[in-house]
Amino acid sequence: MRVALVQTKPAKGDYARNLAATGEAFAQLAEDSPDLIVLPEAALSGYFLEGGVYDVALPASEFARDLGQAWRGAGGKRADIVAGFFENDEGTYYNSALYVEVGPEGERILHRHRKMFLATYGVFDEERFLSRGRKLGTFKTRFGTMAILICEDACHAIMPALAAIKGARVLVIPSASPGRGVDRAGEGELESIAQWRDILRLAALEHGVYVIYAGLTGFEGGKGMSGSSCIVDPAGRIVVQAPAAQSCILRADLDLREVDLARARLPLLGDLGAVLPDLLLDDELPLPRRMP
Amino acid sequence: MTLPVFERTFGAPSPPGIDAPVAAEWLVAFLRDELIVRRGIDRAVVGLSGGVDSAVTAFLCARALGPERVYALRLPYRTSHPSSLEDAQLVVEALGIHCATIDISPAVDGYLQFEPDADARRRGNVMARTRMVVLFDQSAKRDALPVGTGNKTERLLGYFTWHADDSPPVNPIGDLFKSQVWELARYLGVPQRLIEKAPTADLQADQTDEADLGITYARADAILAQLLLGFSDNQLAQRGFDPAEVALVRRRVDSTHWKRHLPTTAMVSGTAINEFYLRPVDY
Numbered sequence: 001m002r003v004a005l006v007q008t009k010p011a012k013g014d015y016a017r018n019l020a021a022t023g024e025a026f027a028q029l030a031e032d033s034p035d036l037i038v039l040p041e042a043a044l045s046g047y048f049l050e051g052g053v054y055d056v057a058l059p060a061s062e063f064a065r066d067l068g069q070a071w072r073g074a075g076g077k078r079a080d081i082v083a084g085f086f087e088n089d090e091g092t093y094y095n096s097a098l099y100v101e102v103g104p105e106g107e108r109i110l111h112r113h114r115k116m117f118l119a120t121y122g123v124f125d126e127e128r129f130l131s132r133g134r135k136l137g138t139f140k141t142r143f144g145t146m147a148i149l150i151c152e153d154a155c156h157a158i159m160p161a162l163a164a165i166k167g168a169r170v171l172v173i174p175s176a177s178p179g180r181g182v183d184r185a186g187e188g189e190l191e192s193i194a195q196w197r198d199i200l201r202l203a204a205l206e207h208g209v210y211v212i213y214a215g216l217t218g219f220e221g222g223k224g225m226s227g228s229s230c231i232v233d234p235a236g237r238i239v240v241q242a243p244a245a246q247s248c249i250l251r252a253d254l255d256l257r258e259v260d261l262a263r264a265r266l267p268l269l270g271d272l273g274a275v276l277p278d279l280l281l282d283d284e285l286p287l288p289r290r291m292p
Numbered sequence: 293m294t295l296p297v298f299e300r301t302f303g304a305p306s307p308p309g310i311d312a313p314v315a316a317e318w319l320v321a322f323l324r325d326e327l328i329v330r331r332g333i334d335r336a337v338v339g340l341s342g343g344v345d346s347a348v349t350a351f352l353c354a355r356a357l358g359p360e361r362v363y364a365l366r367l368p369y370r371t372s373h374p375s376s377l378e379d380a381q382l383v384v385e386a387l388g389i390h391c392a393t394i395d396i397s398p399a400v401d402g403y404l405q406f407e408p409d410a411d412a413r414r415r416g417n418v419m420a421r422t423r424m425v426v427l428f429d430q431s432a433k434r435d436a437l438p439v440g441t442g443n444k445t446e447r448l449l450g451y452f453t454w455h456a457d458d459s460p461p462v463n464p465i466g467d468l469f470k471s472q473v474w475e476l477a478r479y480l481g482v483p484q485r486l487i488e489k490a491p492t493a494d495l496q497a498d499q500t501d502e503a504d505l506g507i508t509y510a511r512a513d514a515i516l517a518q519l520l521l522g523f524s525d526n527q528l529a530q531r532g533f534d535p536a537e538v539a540l541v542r543r544r545v546d547s548t549h550w551k552r553h554l555p556t557t558a559m560v561s562g563t564a565i566n567e568f569y570l571r572p573v574d575y
Contacts, residue, residue, distance in 0.1 A: 009325075009329070011329075011330075012330075012572065012574045012575050013575050046574075048572050049572065049575065050570035050571055050572050050575075051569065051570040051571055052570075052571050052572065052575045179318065182310055182311050182314055182315040182318065182472075183308040183309055183310055183311070183472070183517075184309060184311060185309045185310060185311050185312070185475075186311060187311045187314065188311065188313075188314060189311075189314060190314060190318065218325055218329070219321065219322050219325035219326055219329075219330075220572065220574055221572050221573040221574045222322065222326070222462075222573075224318060224321060224322060224325075244318075244321075245317070245318065245321035245325075246321075
């Protein structure tokens with residue numbers, strides 16, 4: 001599977017301009033077409049929109065159509081595209097990402113993930129403006145089963161675990177993470193970037209999955225999106241990583257059989273599958289057992 | 293057999309450190325994105341006081357935009373210390389940036405002649421706000437953007453003139469404590485004299501920040517860093533901080549929240565700006 005990540009630096013709220021810029025990046029990719037193209041969370045609008053989210057949100061079908069037209073317009077043949085956007089579903093708004101199959105004849109939405117963990121603390125205010133997704137789905141692609149997690153979704157260890165248990169061999173993670181943490185001399189990078197890498201590597205290593213992380217970049221009102229898009233192999237090793245503060249393209253050819261090999265070497269996922277029922281059936285867990 | 297013991301220690305309270313190369317690169321990216329990408333402005337105006345904050349800001353702007361696009365302003369008042377001008381000049385020469393010197397005495401005195409009883413605080417505020425007027429006009433003259441120089445410590449302690457020092461639309465160092473600014477200055481190559489001199493607002497003769505504040509920056513920064521993380525006075529005392537200094541710092545922070553906000557506006561509608569009508573600054 002030939003993967004390309006486009007680390008976008010969108011102009012705030014200017015969807016048309018950002019779509020055009022993405023078309024240019026697509027043209028660069030189409031010369032040597034990848035199988036899968038991944039864009040960040042809020043890739044064509046910017047992340048911190050506040051009430052502006054209602055101006056730029058659009059139905060999933062329109063976003064898929066725009067991605068398809070941009071790819072075909074750039075001379076692209078067949079490719080699958082994952083990208084994050086703000087979704088307007090008949091007046092209910094979500095932070096969503098689509099997996100779209102694009103071909104010469106049109107495009108088809110294979111999967112839509114709505115962000116479940118809406119970051120709402122400190123600088124984050126998503127749940128003030130958005131509704132949260134209710135389902136972590138996995139889906140079959142021509143490359144195998146995948147799951148999409150959006151940003152904070154991936155920070156909860158149970159999410160990659162459940163996605164892998166449900167069959168995902170690849171986790172695609174569009175993200176928008178404002179970088180922070182400069183107070184430790186000699187680290188060589190922002191603390192938040194290092195934390196993200198730890199999270200992604202651990203998810204890949206524990207479950208034997210490829211992790212494809214596409215980070216938004218660019219400063220939004222002083223808050224610098226930390227880019228650092230990367231791909232982690234199923235052994236937990238970084239395959240390729242982008243810089244923090246510039247828009248760019250990352251490319252890598254991934255051998256999905258490495259998932260099998262990694263799981264054979266370190267069968268933690270199989271162990272989890274065996275033990276998980278006991279864990280979830282524990283009476284002491286604060287889970288609803290019946291309708292109140 | 294006695295087992296070796298490995299135990300957590302807090303150590304003496306110390307100000308926050310900084311990964312200076314990472315911070316510098318990040319702040320340069322910030323300046324480029326906020327000025328060039330977002331606003332389409334590739335020139336910056338920085339008021340150089342002769343102190344370390346404005347020097348660091350000028351160094352960052354020169355890195356981000358190129359020295360030929362940075363305009364330093366030296367804005368002395370007749371009572372300003374002569375060394376302030378000299379130290380600002382060191383920055384200009386080190387960077388090869390443009391520089392203009394505009395004496396604000398006639399403008400300040402033009403008003404204050406009608407207010408002969410104005411005390412030092414009022415006079416200082418008039419000077420700071422006059423500098424703000426000049427900074428913005430000189431920026432307009434050059435199609436440039438004024439870049440702010442206030443650090444996190446003075447912002448938290450309220451040690452600045454509202455709608456003056458804090459007025460430029462972008463500020464690269466406002467989330468850095470003074471101690472971090474000093475370290476960043478060393479990394480950037482700010483002339484040593486500016487790093488070693490006692491910080492001063494230079495609004496009154498022989499004024500120093502630390503005498504005004506009643507605490508050193510190093511100690512204030514160490515307290516502030518913990519205080520912002522939510523630690524209580526008791527927890528700070530347990531960690532070796534001086535309770536009187538903690539109280540001093542907390543009092544200053546708690547009494548100056550208003551200085552870190554826009555003016556309070558009476559809300560009478562469901563579309564009140566920044567209350568219901570919510571759009572980010574870069575929208």
